[in-house]
Amino acid sequence: MTAADEKTLLESIPRRLFIDGEWVDAEGARTLDVHDPATGEVIASIADASPEDGVRALDAAVAAQDAWAATAPRARSEILRRAFDLVQQRKEDLALLMTLEMGKPLAEARGEVAYGGEFLRWFSEEAVRISGRYGLNPEGTGHMVVSQRPVGPSFFITPWNFPFAMATRKIAPALAAGCTVVIKPPELTPLTTLLFTQLLVEAGLPAGVVNVVTTSTSGAVSAPIIADPRLRKLSFTGSTPVGRKLIAQAAEGVLRVSMELGGNAPFVVFDDADLDRAVDGAMLAKFRNIGQACTAANRFIVHESVADEFARRVTERVERMPLGRGTEEGVQIGPLIDDRAVAKATELVDDAVARGARLLAGGRAIEGAGSFYEPTVVADVAPGSAILREEIFGPVLAISTFSDEDEAVRLANDTEYGLVSYVFTENLARGHRMIERLETGMMGLNVGVVSNAAAPFGGVKQSGVGREGGLEGINEYLSTKYTLIPAQ
Ligand code: NAD
Helix, strand or coil, X not given: CCHHXXXXXXXXXXCCEEECCEEXXXXXXXXXXXXXXXXXXXXXXXXXXXXXXXXXXXXXHHHHHHHHHCCCHHHHHHHHHHHHHHHHHCHHHHHHHHHHHHCCCHHHHXXXXXXXXXXXXXXXXXXXXXXXXXXXXXXXXXXXXEEEEECCCEEEECCCCCCCHHHHHHHHHHHHHCCCEEEECCCCCCHHHHHHHHHHHHCCCCCCCEEECCCCCHHHXXXXXXXXXXXXXXXXXXXXXXXXXXXXXXXXXXXXXXXECCCCEEEEECCCCCHHHHHHHHHHHHHHHHHCCCCCEEEEEXXXXXXXXXXXXXXXXXXXXXXXXXXXXCCCECXXXXXXXXXXXXXXXXXXHHCCCEEEECCCEECCCCCEECCEXXXXXXXXXXXXXXXXXXXXXXXXXXXXXXXXXXXXXXXXCCCEEEEECCCHHHHHHHHHHCCCCEEEECCCCCCCCCCCECCCHHHEECCECHHHHHHHHEEEEEEEEECC
16 A cells, blocks of 8 residues: 555545535534544544534434435335445445554454445345234234334434444444434544445435534534434444433433443453463454454453463463554554553553553553554453453453452453453353353353344443344334224
């Protein structure tokens, strides 16, 4: 990939808001800058929407709702399928763009395009399977008709860590169900959503069905949209503190919400685990996306009899991980999203070490341009360390130990989060017990990545409400209508 390729791609990306089928300037032609986290340089200036722009986007979604809901499911399905095909054609551009604005290594960005694209294909197939039921009531006096209707205009707020997949995971099921959309992409990585919107237009999406507002003032632009009685659904992916605020705003209008929030995933390695598998799983669960995933393993809870060997093996692997700009061949650790993320990783590691943890690899921020933190391993992390409570969101593998199954379960569940857990054991009965005992919405049993468009993604406890993907995903955008007709 040359600098000229990067420049050509960046120049081709739309830079304005997309409202009612038109690319338009923000009010007052205000702009916001997008940076490359590997260099700190500005790579694009794009429209910076005002609250009024946000309401205009909602106006367009509301105006388009009835016609979109009335389209044949097959027509909606075919638009999604064409969008899937266009994503395959443009996969290199989408991947490079994500690496430029977010920093992840190009190979991982390609993986995200593949994963995110699958939501378009999956929901193109689900669009034609929305159905209801018909039956006699128990008294025999009436026929009950149960049908599914699109919820209506939906508002999406997405995070920076998976700029493509977080957009498709919401937009695809909404369109399949017959809902129109306003999306507010993250201010740090808005470009991928803009390119994807261009592909939706090429796929034949009618005006007003998807509207995009990029802004540096997320709270101010979102609040009037959420407060608007014409909005029917809010779907948010991001941190738990922001999610909590949005749920409170949504409560005013008794709005339907889906919340994909933070995680603090336990990665439990039993003494009967296949250690090779556990180490492979650990590298994926921890270092994918430079540790910046809600599903990232946050706490490695390892049986005391295998902890030293596990730590030795992961340290060996971590010491060999090439770090650099994501566009460079072979790089596995790109930059963190910004300097605040580097400061947070530094603080958490320093706190763990001050409480007695052993630093086995890394442990330092890297001086110079870009926001880099070394891939790091800390062992013997003491109870009470902040790293066990907070999402690290960086390339830091923190190990603590346990001595029996009950203790492992207690430690794993000792968090207000409940998104995903990883368990490594060769004992089938123990594996089944863990499915029952761990309080998470998802689990990887002897595997370090669980995401799949055909599976229900989501958490329990303060990791969120609702599911994205799978058979469940489309239900978030449907409301059930029941009608009774007298039997005679
Ligand atoms: P964030 O909560 O800071 O921001 C997420 C989005 O919300 C961004 O678009 C941001 O502009 C917007 N936002 C921020 N404050 C807002 C406000 N007051 N009103 C309206 N919008 C507001 O999170 P982030 O740092 O972008 O993403 C990282 C977080 O997202 C982590 O906690 C991670 O675990 C979580 N995450 C969860 C999932 C999941 O599916 N559960 C997936 C990816 C990321």
